[in-house]
Amino acid sequence: xxxxxxxxxxxxxxxxxxxxxxxxxxxxxxxxxxxxxxxxxxxxxxxxxxxxxxxxxxxxxxxxxxxxxxxxxxxxxxxxxxxxxxxxxxxxxxxxxxxxxxxxxxxxxxxxxxxxxxxxxxxxxxxxxxxxxxxxxxxxxxxxxxxxxxxxxxxxxxxxxxxxxxxxxxxxxxxxxxxxxxxxxxxxxxxxxxxxxxxxxxxxxxxxxxxxxxxxxxxxxxxxxxxxxxxxxxxxxxxxxxxxxxxxxxx
Amino acid sequence: xxxxxxxxxxxxxxxxxxxxxxxxxxxxxxxxxxxxxxxxxxxxxxxxxxxxxxxxxxxxxxxxxxxxxxxxxxxxxxxxxxxxxxxxxxxxxxxxxxxxxxxxxxxxxxxxxxxxxxxxxxxxxxxxxxxxxxxxxxxxxxxxxxxxxxxxxxxxxxxxxxxxxxxxxxxxxxxxxxxxxxxxxxxxxxxxxxxxxxxxxxxxxxxxxxxxxxxxxxxxxxxxxxxxxxxxxxxxxxxxxxxxxxxxxxxxxxxxxxxxxxxxxxxxxxxxxxxxxxxxxxxxxxxxxxxxxxxxxxxxxxxxxxxxxxxxxxxxxxxxxxxxxxxxxxxxxxxxxxxxxxxxxxxxxxxxxxxxxxxxxxxxxxxxxxxxxxxxxxxxxxxxxxxxxxxxxxxxxxxxxxxxxxxxxxxxxxxxxxxxxxxxxxxxxxxxxxxxxxxxxxxxxxxxxxxxxxxxxxxxxxxxxxxxxxxxxxxxxxxxxxxxxxxxxxxxxxxxxxxxxxxxxxxxxxxxxxxxxxxxxxxxx
Numbered sequence: 148x149x150x151x152x153x154x155x156x157x158x159x160x161x162x163x164x165x166x167x168x169x170x171x172x173x174x175x176x177x178x179x180x181x182x183x184x185x186x187x188x189x190x191x192x193x194x195x196x197x198x199x200x201x202x203x204x205x206x207x208x209x210x211x212x213x214x215x216x217x218x219x220x221x222x223x224x225x226x227x228x229x230x231x232x233x234x235x236x237x238x239x240x241x242x243x244x245x246x247x248x249x250x251x252x253x254x255x256x257x258x259x260x261x262x263x264x265x266x267x268x269x270x271x272x273x274x275x276x277x278x279x280x281x282x283x284x285x286x287x288x289x290x291x292x293x294x295x296x297x298x299x300x301x302x303x304x305x306x307x308x309x310x311x312x313x314x315x316x317x318x319x320x321x322x323x324x325x326x327x328x329x330x331x332x333x334x335x336x337x338x339x340x341x342x343x344x345x346x347x348x349x350x351x352x353x354x355x356x357x358x359x360x361x362x363x364x365x366x367x368x369x370x371x372x373x374x375x376x377x378x379x380x381x382x383x384x385x386x387x388x389x390x391x392x393x394x395x396x397x398x
Numbered sequence: 399x400x401x402x403x404x405x406x407x408x409x410x411x412x413x414x415x416x417x418x419x420x421x422x423x424x425x426x427x428x429x430x431x432x433x434x435x436x437x438x439x440x441x442x443x444x445x446x447x448x449x450x451x452x453x454x455x456x457x458x459x460x461x462x463x464x465x466x467x468x469x470x471x472x473x474x475x476x477x478x479x480x481x482x483x484x485x486x487x488x489x490x491x492x493x494x495x496x497x498x499x500x501x502x503x504x505x506x507x508x509x510x511x512x513x514x515x516x517x518x519x520x521x522x523x524x525x526x527x528x529x530x531x532x533x534x535x536x537x538x539x540x541x542x543x544x545x546x547x548x549x550x551x552x553x554x555x556x557x558x559x560x561x562x563x564x565x566x567x568x569x570x571x572x573x574x575x576x577x578x579x580x581x582x583x584x585x586x587x588x589x590x591x592x593x594x595x596x597x598x599x600x601x602x603x604x605x606x607x608x609x610x611x612x613x614x615x616x617x618x619x620x621x622x623x624x625x626x627x628x629x630x631x632x633x634x635x636x637x638x639x640x641x642x643x644x645x646x647x648x649x650x651x652x653x654x655x656x657x658x659x660x661x662x663x664x665x666x667x668x669x670x671x672x673x674x675x676x677x678x679x680x681x682x683x684x685x686x687x688x689x690x691x692x693x694x695x696x697x698x699x700x701x702x703x704x705x706x707x708x709x710x711x712x713x714x715x716x717x718x719x720x721x722x723x724x725x726x727x728x729x730x731x732x733x734x735x736x737x738x739x740x741x742x743x744x745x746x747x748x749x750x751x752x753x754x755x756x757x758x759x760x761x762x763x764x765x766x767x768x769x770x771x772x773x774x775x776x777x778x779x780x781x782x783x784x785x786x787x788x789x790x791x792x793x794x795x796x797x798x799x800x801x802x803x804x805x806x807x808x809x810x811x812x813x814x815x816x817x818x819x820x821x822x823x824x825x826x827x828x829x830x831x832x833x834x835x836x837x838x839x840x841x842x843x844x845x846x847x848x849x850x851x852x853x854x855x856x857x858x859x860x861x862x863x864x865x866x867x868x869x870x871x872x873x874x875x876x877x878x879x880x881x882x883x884x885x886x887x888x889x890x891x892x893x894x895x896x897x898x899x900x901x902x903x904x905x906x907x908x909x910x911x912x913x914x915x916x917x918x919x920x921x922x923x
Contacts, residue, residue: 198572200674224677225571232572238565242586251582252573303573 149212151307151339157206166192168363174341181354182343188360190343194311199225231300233313239284245295246280252303270302290321310342359383405833416743424765424802427776434637446638459642462618466604472544473599477551482580483689485556488675490686499693503549504859504906506880508608509899511542513699516706539615543603551595558591576676593657605769607866622771640772647768654763703896711893718894722882729793730861733800737857741808749816762806774870791873800861807860808853815849848920855913
């Protein structure tokens with residue numbers, strides 16, 4: 148099957164700093180791929196490459212097999228990629244209500260009003276925000292804002308969703324609650340997702356497969372069991388060994 | 399305890415001194431101007447009543463309000479889209495276009511009117527009877543002032559657009575095209591800057607003296623000026639006429655306060671995160687054309703002045719310029735230094751939420767938005783006395799007038815600069831035992847040296863371009879260059895007056911170039 152998203156031998160230097168050095172990865176239809184790596188590994192750059200905000204200096208980014216960016220050029224603009232993202236700082240538009248934040252992308256895609264309203268009602272109910280559609284982000288709690296960001300991404304029915312460490316800085320119980328919500332939403336909608344995180348527990352909990360990133364490239368990809376059983380190097384082994392497996396399972 | 403007291407004393411002294419200067423130069427004269435009418439005596443009251451009950455007075459006020467509203471509307475209509483194109487899209491040569499477009503903002507508007515006169519007046523390079531009639535009309539004043547003040551809108555909105563968190567824009571770009579991103583996300587987020595720009599343009603247009611007088615269009619501030627020092631000398635009537643102006647000023651202050659409550663300070667461009675310019679695609683060429691036509695329109699009057707001056711005008715400059723260049727540089731330099739110092743103390747307090755700072759800021763805003771005619775009445779009332787003649791008869795009165803009107807420039811610039819820096823540096827110094835003065839001079843000043851230098855340069859430019867304040871009370875032989883040009887334009891040799899205007903342009907260009915270099919260094923630092 149053709150991967151929904153694939154990065155092939157991508158190289159990128161920002162200023163004098165090499166960020167990506169021959170990185171390759173593929174997101175298959177229907178799967179959740181967790182991109183796991185330490186802070187500063189270039190994970191956010193991978194997200195920006197996929198979204199079309201940065202072009203690879205060498206290599207290419209493909210969406211459903213078609214080249215979207217290659218060799219220093221963005222061939223398909225961000226708005227033409229039919230992707231959605233939940234960013235680390237959420238980026239909820241502060242001047243729009245919850246419904247306005249959800250409607251923005253639907254309007255841009257020309258969805259009729261009735262369709263928009265139905266989808267927004269369904270999604271706000273699904274993430275537990277029914278009755279709060281007219282509130283602005285500043286009037287919501289931290290957890291509610293996370294739910295708006297997740298709903299804003301999924302309401303579009305995109306071909307894939309990217310999560311760029313959206314649960315960083317949340318307390319443990321809220322993180323668990325939102326992880327469960329994200330997993331349930333992704334599974335019931337069957338939408339493929341790339342979940343970027345530096346937290347092995349989140350990767351294990353959400354990822355059908357895990358791609359471990361280090362030194363600007365993906366050093367190993369596989370299921371958690373495969374990675375544990377046969378880590379390609381000490382770095383991968385240590386990253387997964389640090390987990391308290393009983394705790395991870397509970398999560 | 400002793401150390402805490404010392405720190406508090408330092409704060410009291412420094413803030414108290416700043417408050418004294420700020421209120422003494424700007425607020426007290428406004429109070430005195432308001433009191434002139436009740437203290438004017440029976441005859442003065444009769445004159446004032448006559449002025450205030452004349453239908454012509456109110457018709458003129460409405461006309462001036464309509465003028466300022468039209469200028470503001472046109473400046474917004476041109477400046478907001480231009481700001482979006484320059485700050486957020488891939489339109490060609492946008493940095494150069496912005497510099498060209500913004501430069502005339504730093505010139506006295508009547509110089510631009512003079513430039514348009516040499517282009518479109520009856521004997522101008524492109525002049526015909528029709529262009530001359532258009533220029534010397536209400537519409538002509540609106541067009542000249544709108545082109546002069548549009549850069550205020552463009553600059554503030556562009557800075558606000560560039561200060562918006564890039565993730566808001568990127569989250570929108572994933573799902574929407576450039577037009578929708580700009581109109582639905584970026585411009586609504588930048589509207590407080592547009593509203594602030596509208597307020598500034600309205601205040602400047604309503605106060606404008608030089609352009610309406612030069613283009614022979616009656617305006618309210620000119621009527622006050624004429625009664626204070628012109629052919630219709632009648633100070634009693636002038637005291638009456640300033641009352642409605644105070645009402646307008648208080649209305650503008652109220653509007654500004656409601657804006658300030660929504661958003662603290664515009665980003666000054668000292669801290670930016672790069673975003674990819676929005677691609678205009680097939681519209682890039684036409685949009686570039688529009689941008690460059692507007693930029694060219696902004697500086698076209700300067701070309702008109704230069705062409706006129708090159709017809710033998712420069713040779714006459716040494717004979718005609720007198721001491722005005724020196725007066726300009728000395729008074730503006732002195733005023734800018736005081737304004738920067740005020741900005742350091744009051745702006746820092748404003749950024750850090752120190753008690754009383756908002757009141758001082760409001761006083762500075764009030765002095766800026768109040769038409770200079772009112773400030774002039776108050777300054778004359780305060781300083782035109784035998785005992786203070788040493789001040790009133792020297793450049794010091796011009797420095798005081800400049801500080802009064804433009805203190806807000808220093809306060810807001812420093813507040814914006816300080817607000818962008820973390821408070822923890824100062825807190826760490828306080829924990830380490832540094833008192834208020836030491837924190838201010840050893841931590842705040844070095845950390846915000848670029849902001850302080852920027853405040854000084856910006857204040858210098860504003861003081862150098864001032865006509866409206868100084869023209870009311872400049873002492874004989876002490877007139878700054880804009881006043882010199884303004885008084886000569888009626889009967890001086892045209893080419894020499896144009897050459898003097900070019901000198902003003904060159905002086906401004908040097909300072910603006912220094913400011914741009916400073917900003918680049920600050921961004922790299």
